[in-house]
Amino acid sequence: MVKIGVLGLQGAVREHVCSIEASGAEAVVVKKVEQLEALDGLILPGGESTTMRRLVDLYGFMEPLREFGRQGKPMFGTCAGLIMLAKEIVGYDEPHIGLMDITVERNSFGRQKESFEADLDIKDVSDSYTAVFIRAPHIVSVGAETEILAECDGRIVAAKDRNFLGCSFHPELTDDHSITRYFVDMVEQAKKVQV
Numbered sequence: 440m441v442k443i444g445v446l447g448l449q450g451a452v453r454e455h456v457c458s459i460e461a462s463g464a465e466a467v468v469v470k471k472v473e474q475l476e477a478l479d480g481l482i483l484p485g486g487e488s489t490t491m492r493r494l495v496d497l498y499g500f501m502e503p504l505r506e507f508g509r510q511g512k513p514m515f516g517t518c519a520g521l522i523m524l525a526k527e528i529v530g531y532d533e534p535h536i537g538l539m540d541i542t543v544e545r546n547s548f549g550r551q552k553e554s555f556e557a558d559l560d561i562k563d564v565s566d567s568y569t570a571v572f573i574r575a576p577h578i579v580s581v582g583a584e585t586e587i588l589a590e591c592d593g594r595i596v597a598a599k600d601r602n603f604l605g606c607s608f609h610p611e612l613t614d615d616h617s618i619t620r621y622f623v624d625m626v627e628q629a630k631k632v633q634v
Contacts, residue, residue, distance in 0.1 A: 440463070440464060440465050441464045441465070441479040441480065441623065441626045441627055441630055442464070442465045442467060442477060442478050442479050442480075443459050443464050443465065443466055443467070443478065443479060443480040443481065443482065443622075443623065443626060444466075444467045444468070444469040444474060444475065444478040444480070444481045444482070445459070445466060445467070445468055445469060445481075445482045445484055446469050446481065446482070446483050446484065446491075446495075446500075446504075446520075447468040447469050447470045448470070448491060448494040448495065448498065448500075449484075449486040449487065449490050449491050449494055450484035450485050450486025450487075450491065450519060450520075451484050451485055451486070451609065451611050451612065452468055452484055454611035454612060455482050455484050455517075455611045455619075456468060457611075458610065458611050458616050458619040459482070459619060459623070461616045461619070462616050462619045462620040462622075462623045463620075463623060464623045464626070469481070470498075471498075472498070472499055472500055472503045475503055475504075475507050478507075478512070479512065479513075479626050479629070479630050480512060480513040480514070480515070480622065480623075480625070480626035480629070481504075481507060481512065481513075481514050481515070482514075482515045482516075482517065482520065482622070483514065483515070483516040483517070483519075483520030483521075483523050483524060483536075484517055484518075484519070484520055484611070485517050485518030485519050485520060485573070485609050485611075486518070486519045486520075487519055488519040488522040488523060488535070488545065491519055491520075491523060491535075492523070492535050495523075495535070501535075501536070504536050505536055505537075505538060508524075508536065508538040508602065508603065509538070511601075511602050511629060511632070511633065512602065512626075512629060512633075513602045513603070513604065513622065513625045513626045513629050514538070514539075514602065514603050514604070515603075515604040515605070515622045515625075516539070516603070516604070516605045516606075517605075517606055517608070517609060517610060517611070518573065518574075518575060518576065518606075518607060518608065518609055519576075520605070521543060521576055521578075521605040521606060521607060522535065522543050522545060522576050523535045523536050524536055524537075524538055524539040524541075524603055524605055525537070525539055525541050525542065525543040525578075525605070526538070526539060526540050526541060526542070526582075527541075527542040527543070528542070528543055528544075528545065529542065529543065529544040529545070529579060530544075530545075538603060539585070539598075539600045539603040539605055540581065540582030540583075540584060540585050540600045541578045541579075541580070541581050541582065541585055541598055541600065541605065542578070542579045542580045542581075543576045543577065543578055543579060544576055544577055544579050545576050546574050546575075546576065547575070547576055547577045547594070548572050548574070548575040548576075548577065548594075548607070554571070554572060554573040554574070555572050556569055556570065556571055556572070557569075557570050557572065557591050557592075558570075559589045559590075559591060559596070559597075559608075560589065561588050561589040561597055561617075561618060562586070562587075562588045562589065563588070563621065564588065564589075564617050564618050564621045565615070565617045565618075568589075568615060568617060568618065569613055569615065570589075570591070570596070570606075570608035570609075570610075570613075571608055571609045571612045571613060572591070572596075572607060572608050572609075573609060575596070575607040575608060576607055577591075577594040577595060577596055577607050578594070578595035578596065578597075578598055578605070578607070579595075580595075581595065581598055581600070582600065584600060584601065585598050585599065585600040586598060586599045586600070588606075589606070591607075594607075596608060597618075599625075602625070602629055604621070604622055604625060606618065
């Protein structure tokens with residue numbers, strides 16, 4: 440069984456843990472850098488990207504997170520986690536972790552009160568996935584190797600780049616675990632390669 444961490448500094452951590460366990464993997468809430476060593480994959484949850492960045496810096500996570508991704512271990516960023524992973528952020532001089540070859544725009548679907556649900560066709564995941572968008576970013580553009588997995592109203596909302604998966608919505612807030620299962624599959628495949 441693969442072991443998948445959820446960065447537990449801020450955001451919807453418990454819901455991701457439930458989704459990982461429902462997808463047949465072991466879940467670990469990550470609060471210390473040393474815990475990364477024992478993981479096969481990592482989810483960066485939704486929350487508030489500015490706050491998350493401050494806590495990542497405060498607890499010395501930035502370089503260890505980059506190293507984790509560089510080792511080929513899968514990372515999945517949801518909503519704020521997507522912003523954390525992106526190589527470029529519209530209106531900002533520098534990225535956060537900056538490993539996934541995408542450009543994102545923060546809050547591009549509006550504020551909290553404009554939260555909504557939409558049925559998405561997610562490539563290799565589901566042709567009818569109900570996605571929950573809360574102050575969601577969107578992917579403005581992707582690199583040459585990055586695969587677009589889903590769009591909503593003409594905007595890219597899910598993509599995969601090598602060992603990085605990202606989405607604008609909150610998969611942990613539904614009972615549909617198919618995108619988490621897709622990530623678990625990525626982690627299992629990556630582990631086979633690393634052995």
